[in-house]
């Protein structure tokens with residue numbers, strides 16, 4: 159089963175006090191969210207969704223459409 163989820167691209171302060179790119183992933187079914195996962199890269203998104211699949215109670219596999227993995231930094 160595929161679970162729908164939203165990816166939020168944002169920045170957070172890391173341990174050194176620098177703003178770093180990160181993402182949060184939120185399940186649309188349960189509202190469960192994970193993050194920050196550092197980076198705005200495709201692998202960051204995949205890690206966020208894999209983590210969400212472990213933490214979320216909906217029992218689905220979280221993924222986003224491929225086109226949404228591309229993020230424009232401009």
Ligand SMILES: [Zn+2]
Pocket residue numbers: 161185186187188190214215216217218220
């Ligand atoms: Zn879920």
